[in-house]
Amino acid sequence: MAGTGKAHLRPEGEALLRVEDLVVEFRIGRTGLKVNAVSGISFDVLRGETLGIVGESGCGKSTTGRAIMQLPRATSGSVVFDGRELTTLDKEEMREVRTKVQMIFQDPISSLNPRRKVRDIVMEPLNVWKRGSKDEQGAAVDKILEEVGIDPKRAAESLPHQFSGGQCQRISIARSLVLEPQLIICDEPVSALDVSVQAQVINLLEELKKAHGLTLIFIAHDLAVVKNISDRVAVMYLGKICEIGPSDGLYTKPAHPYTKLLLDSIPVPDPNVETRKVVIEGEPPSPVNPPTGCRFNPRCPSASDRCRSEEPTMREIEPGHFVACHHPLFGGDAPVTVRTD
Amino acid sequence: MSSAAPDRNEVEPLIETVELRTHFRTPRGIARAVDGVTLQIRRGQSLGVVGESGSGKTVLSRSIMGLLPRNGVIREGSVRYGGEEIGNRTPKQMRSIWGREMAMVFQDPMTSLNPVMKVGKQVTESLRLHLGMSSSEAMAVAEKIFRDVRIPEPTRRLNQYPHELSGGMRQRVMIAIALACGPNMLFADEPTTALDVTVQAQILDLLSEQIRDRNMSMLLVTHNLGVVAGYTDEIAVMYGGKVVERAPTKVLFSNVKMPYTEALLQSIPRMNQPSHSRLAMIPGRPPDLVNPPTGCRFAPRCAYARDVCVREEPPLVQAETPDHTFACHFPVGSAEYHERRVELNRASTTTAEVL
Numbered sequence: 001m002a003g004t005g006k007a008h009l010r011p012e013g014e015a016l017l018r019v020e021d022l023v024v025e026f027r028i029g030r031t032g033l034k035v036n037a038v039s040g041i042s043f044d045v046l047r048g049e050t051l052g053i054v055g056e057s058g059c060g061k062s063t064t065g066r067a068i069m070q071l072p073r074a075t076s077g078s079v080v081f082d083g084r085e086l087t088t089l090d091k092e093e094m095r096e097v098r099t100k101v102q103m104i105f106q107d108p109i110s111s112l113n114p115r116r117k118v119r120d121i122v123m124e125p126l127n128v129w130k131r132g133s134k135d136e137q138g139a140a141v142d143k144i145l146e147e148v149g150i151d152p153k154r155a156a157e158s159l160p161h162q163f164s165g166g167q168c169q170r171i172s173i174a175r176s177l178v179l180e181p182q183l184i185i186c187d188e189p190v191s192a193l194d195v196s197v198q199a200q201v202i203n204l205l206e207e208l209k210k211a212h213g214l215t216l217i218f219i220a221h222d223l224a225v226v227k228n229i230s231d232r233v234a235v236m237y238l239g240k241i242c243e244i245g246p247s248d249g250l251y252t253k254p255a256h257p258y259t260k261l262l263l264d265s266i267p268v269p270d271p272n273v274e275t276r277k278v279v280i281e282g283e284p285p286s287p288v289n290p291p292t293g294c295r296f297n298p299r300c301p302s303a304s305d306r307c308r309s310e311e312p313t314m315r316e317i318e319p320g321h322f323v324a325c326h327h328p329l330f331g332g333d334a335p336v337t338v339r340t341d
Numbered sequence: 342m343s344s345a346a347p348d349r350n351e352v353e354p355l356i357e358t359v360e361l362r363t364h365f366r367t368p369r370g371i372a373r374a375v376d377g378v379t380l381q382i383r384r385g386q387s388l389g390v391v392g393e394s395g396s397g398k399t400v401l402s403r404s405i406m407g408l409l410p411r412n413g414v415i416r417e418g419s420v421r422y423g424g425e426e427i428g429n430r431t432p433k434q435m436r437s438i439w440g441r442e443m444a445m446v447f448q449d450p451m452t453s454l455n456p457v458m459k460v461g462k463q464v465t466e467s468l469r470l471h472l473g474m475s476s477s478e479a480m481a482v483a484e485k486i487f488r489d490v491r492i493p494e495p496t497r498r499l500n501q502y503p504h505e506l507s508g509g510m511r512q513r514v515m516i517a518i519a520l521a522c523g524p525n526m527l528f529a530d531e532p533t534t535a536l537d538v539t540v541q542a543q544i545l546d547l548l549s550e551q552i553r554d555r556n557m558s559m560l561l562v563t564h565n566l567g568v569v570a571g572y573t574d575e576i577a578v579m580y581g582g583k584v585v586e587r588a589p590t591k592v593l594f595s596n597v598k599m600p601y602t603e604a605l606l607q608s609i610p611r612m613n614q615p616s617h618s619r620l621a622m623i624p625g626r627p628p629d630l631v632n633p634p635t636g637c638r639f640a641p642r643c644a645y646a647r648d649v650c651v652r653e654e655p656p657l658v659q660a661e662t663p664d665h666t667f668a669c670h671f672p673v674g675s676a677e678y679h680e681r682r683v684e685l686n687r688a689s690t691t692t693a694e695v696l
Contacts, residue, residue: 056538056539195564195609196623197393198608198610199610199620206617206619221538225610227614228616228617228620231616248616261539263612265538265539265541266612267570268567269566269567269594269606269609270570270594271571271590271594272591273571283509283510283539283540
């Protein structure tokens with residue numbers, strides 16, 4: 001799978017964000033061992049586009065999001081945002097860039113200061129950057145709170161715990177928007193919410209994206225949610241990207257065996273659809289000692305000797321649809337038969 | 342205790358609750374978490390309980406099992422297990438039932454396992470306590486159960502601590518603990534919510550296989566309708582502490598009656614929708630259980646609600662198909678429902694034209 005290569009990158013300059021050969025490693029204590037959280041991935045996001053990143057726990061999707069923000073800095077590789085290389089910026093320059101790149105986290109309640117009034121939480125970024133007078137700041141905050149559907153009056157006198165999970169996520173969104181960023185990285189923004197509330201937050205993100213001309217990176221493990229909000233989707237496995245393509249194409253015609261297995265694992269809300277027996281065995285191997293060749297080969301139904309020795313590179317199998325696999329489900333040369341039992 | 346005698350009879354439900362109420366005293370007043378739930382679970386049957394956060398689904402399963410805090414709880418109504426009333430038993434009296442007759446798998450496998458005890462010991466604990474096994478007998482049984490729940494290298498795993506295992510493995514250990522003493526009734530409270538999709542499918546398959554092989558009954562609590570669709574025989578939809586619709590799984594999905602159930606189903610993002618399609622959502626939020634709305638508790642969020650819905654609480658009535666009940670004045674398919682539906686469609690097209 002997990003392959004290397006940059007065939008899927010679009011011409012330089014067109015993209016708002018361009019990440020190349022991003023590597024993030026963490027040392028484990030003094031053991032001398034390293035966790036290869038992200039192992040050389042490349043992708044780009046155009047202005048106004050939404051890129052979805054999906055994968056299982058431990059595949060490096062959140063680390064990727066954080067590495068864009070330089071939290072922590074990548075071990076190697078380049079992150080170019082709006083023409084500026086972020087990996088070489090010093091602390092102060094990076095602080096300024098973070099006004100244009102914002103992040104929304106998974107747990108809305110713990111990402112808000114429990115002891116401050118909600119309106120003050122949303123106002124904080126404006127204070128820090130001394131944007132406008134007190135009155136202008138107040139007006140901007142009230143406007144953004146209205147937009148995300150939170151009553152500014154209530155926000156002025158209430159603490160985060162007085163709001164529900166869905167409302168807290170709206171507050172986080174308001175806080176991230178108040179500095180008028182260009183890019184928002186959403187790290188599992190709806191996975192802690194009920195289905196009914198999930199839909200509210202996703203619809204809200206879509207509206208705000210249009211109204212503010214935002215570019216989004218949407219990280220999640222829920223494939224259905226990612227599909228709905230994204231223009232393009234990247235599937236990650238054990239620190240590598242295995243497939244990237246337009247969201248509709250990737251879901252209707254997955255090319256990578258891993259993408260197909262992921263899609264097949266989703267329980268279908270229809271009792272007449274026969275429940276498939278376990279479609280994928282086991283769990284991802286440890287990123288401390290990843291398999292050689294394609295990283296997915298130990299779990300892959302169509303793995304061959306070549307997959308165990310040679311790492312596949314990205315190639316285009318349909319316009320805009322790229323896969324890193326020696327035996328893709330279509331568009332490749334003589335795919336090995338996939339076990340279906 | 343009573344597993345042998347009466348429930349041989351298939352007609353007799355294994356679990357039966359009648360007008361079960363569990364209220365909590367809170368600083369703001371009395372929260373009606375479970376407010377008059379009547380249901381039955383037959384032997385070998387799995388019932389899915391679905392609802393949003395705060396609908397009372399978790400409290401319901403804990404009330405049946407008798408796992409409630411000691412203080413500040415008001416309980417009413419009856420819980421029968423195998424024909425015997427267990428609703429009024431003390432935790433001490435329940436101990437002979439827990440583990441042996443009823444067991445529970447919790448949502449978060451990390452916090453429900455003891456972090457400083459080897460997992461093997463956590464499995465053998467109940468075997469030794471309830472079945473009086475010696476420690477070596479219990480270890481042998483534990484190893485077999487680990488194999489049943491498909492934990493690779495069971496002998497080695499028995500000697501590990503929870504932090505050495507992945508989330509999916511920990512949930513398998515939880516299931517092994519629950520299955521150890523061969524209970525008749527398994528409560529699974531959001532067993533896969535903390536897990537990845539791929540692992541979720543594995544765990545659900547494992548649960549349904551074990552239920553079948555051991556002829557157990559299961560109460561599966563979840564907010565995910567996709568999970569209950571494939572793995573339960575019957576579904577109870579809860580809202581504001583009450584069961585608002587109940588039907589065999591296939592009937593519920595093909596013939597929804599309660600607009601709340603319909604709205605829940607529609608808010609699931611589907612794979613076959615083109616991206617960026619606007620998701621159907623339920624406006625507002627679940628009701629306040631301290632001051633629940635009068636009439637139908639869903640009325641304030643319901644697109645089809647009329648005056649009567651706010652005044653009168655709809656009773657649970659029988660649908661045209663057997664075993665299907667619902668509580669709604671204007672169910673999906675009624676004339677009033679259609680009338681409102683047409684109005685709603687017209688409204689949305691006019692807004693579109695204006696835009």
